[in-house]
Amino acid sequence: MQQDAEVSRYRLLGDPALMEQLRQTHPEMADAAQTNPARFAELLRQTHQMQEEAERERALLELDPYSIEAQRRIEEAIHQQAVLENLEHALEYSPEVFGRVTMLYRRPAPALLVHDHGGPQRGLPVRAGHAQGAPGVHRPREGRPAHPGARGRVPAGARAARECT
DSSP, X not given: OHHHHHHHHHHHHHOHHHHHXXXXXXXXXXXXXXXXXXXXXXXXXXXXXXXXXXXXXXXXXXXXXXXXXXXHHHHHHHHHHHHHXXXXXXHHHOGGGSSOOOOOOOOOOOOEEEOTTSOEEEOOOHXXXXXXXXXXXXXXXXXXXXXXXXXXXXXXXXXXXXXXX
């Protein structure tokens, strides 16, 4: 058993990805693998004992699944599975509950107008587009305001441009 622990320890030390995974799941065991071989062997032995005990319990439950004790343990296992699923769901969809979240805000990008040629160009406010005679900015019909908020009539230059198109 001691030899198996040493082989496992050397394998962990030689594989950084495996060591990182162990550090996330069992940080105490990962630290022991790097600093204290005897403690690592003890933790590995305890882990194996816990796994064997869980396997024995499962085997007993399979022998008589309708006993009261088996039903209680099955209910506990189902409850524990539901708790883990809820935790996983909460971590996925509400991570802000489990830690500090810093939001980064940025100014929104200017609107893009799609022109007849299909390429995007930087958008202009409607009034500026009308005043500058920008290509692709649709001009209102003659005699109507440029847009619902405009107060005046369409300028004469816009009438001439409208007649050309």
